[in-house]
Amino acid sequence: MDKYPMSDFKKIVVPEGEIKQVVSRLAGEISGHYAEKKLLVCGILKGAFVFMADLVRHMTVPAQVSFIKASSYGSGSSSSGEVKIEQFPDVAVYGDFDILVTDDILDTGHTFFGLRDFFAAKGFSSVEFCALLDKPERREADIPVKFIGKQIANEFVVGYGLDYGEKYRDLPFVAALDDKIINL
Ligand code: IMP
Ligand code: MG
Numbered sequence: 602m603d604k605y606p607m608s609d610f611k612k613i614v615v616p617e618g619e620i621k622q623v624v625s626r627l628a629g630e631i632s633g634h635y636a637e638k639k640l641l642v643c644g645i646l647k648g649a650f651v652f653m654a655d656l657v658r659h660m661t662v663p664a665q666v667s668f669i670k671a672s673s674y675g676s677g678s679s680s681s682g683e684v685k686i687e688q689f690p691d692v693a694v695y696g697d698f699d700i701l702v703t704d705d706i707l708d709t710g711h712t713f714f715g716l717r718d719f720f721a722a723k724g725f726s727s728v729e730f731c732a733l734l735d736k737p738e739r740r741e742a743d744i745p746v747k748f749i750g751k752q753i754a755n756e757f758v759v760g761y762g763l764d765y766g767e768k769y770r771d772l773p774f775v776a777a778l779d780d781k782i783i784n785l
Contacts, residue, residue, distance in 0.1 A: 605769065610776035614758050615734070615751060617773045623750040624652065627731065628659030630748055631701065634729075640664040641698040643690060645671055645712065647770065648705035651762035652733045656703065667695065669702070673711035682741070684715025692723045699727040705762045707732035707749065710742035717744060734758070734775065757783060 615623070642664045644653040649668075657664050670688040690700070702716055713730045720728040731748035738755040753775075759765050760772030765782065 605772070609769075609779055609782050610759075611756070611779045613774055613776050614753055614756070615761075615775040619751075620733075620761060620774065621655075623733065624655045625659050627733075627748055627750050628656055628661070631656070631731065632661040634747070635662050635664070635699060635701070638662075639698045640701060641667055641690060641695050642701050642703055643667045643669055645669055645702065645704040645716075646688070648762045648764065649703050651770070652705055653703050656731075664701075665695075665698070669716070671712055671716055673709065673715065682709075682711050684712055684719070686716070686719055689719070689723070692725060696724055697726060699729070700725055701729050701731055701748075703731045705732070706734040706736065706758070707746055708736050708739045710740050710744045710746075713746065714742035714744045733761070734763075 640662065642653060642657055644650060646668050657666060667690040668688065669686065671684055671686045673682065673684045700720060702713065704712065707713065717728060730746040732746055733750040735749045735752045736755050737752055756777045758775050759769035759778050760775045762770050763775065764770045765778055
């Protein structure tokens with residue numbers, strides 16, 4: 602039996618098999634870039650947890666892991682532009698690491714933009730960004746993102762870490778949420 606009724610979804614946007622291919626390609630690119638480096642992969646809670654777990658296991662270079670609590674979203678579904686950061690790696694421990702901030706999806710870009718300033722101000726030496734998914738049509742902040750998995754259309758998606766009201770993070774694929782769920 603399906604965990605959630607398939608009628609909750611408009612369509613499957615990235616099936617499980619394609620996610621595996623995308624993650625494995627990204628892991629290869631990242632491993633090439635960070636060979637011989639001290640790397641800290643830093644996931645943005647909570648959405649990055651599934652992607653990051655798969656990503657670091659596909660990488661062929663060692664990485665330490667950490668999480669940051671940051672959001673540019675209030676309780677609604679559009680970005681405020683302000684980034685709230687509540688939990689982050691200790692610069693005394695990780696200051697000389699190359700940091701790869703990892704998220705499930707790049708949307709307006711405000712979260713990454715805010716984090717770049719934050720990490721620089723704290724004294725971290727190098728910060729790059731990685732997102733599994735990207736909605737380029739939605740971009741507001743000008744932030745270079747070195748590693749992008751897959752560009753998707755401007756629709757609200759869930760699964761593989763992505764949520765709607767904390768639901769659907771536990772799906773193995775990425776799906777567009779049906780309008781009837783969004784308008785509930
Ligand atoms: P940004 O700061 O606008 O780039 O926001 C990125 C964050 O917004 C992600 O970490 C997600 O938490 C959330 N987000 C953006 N688009 C979606 C979506 O389609 N589904 C679920 N969460 C989303
Ligand atoms: Mg998020």
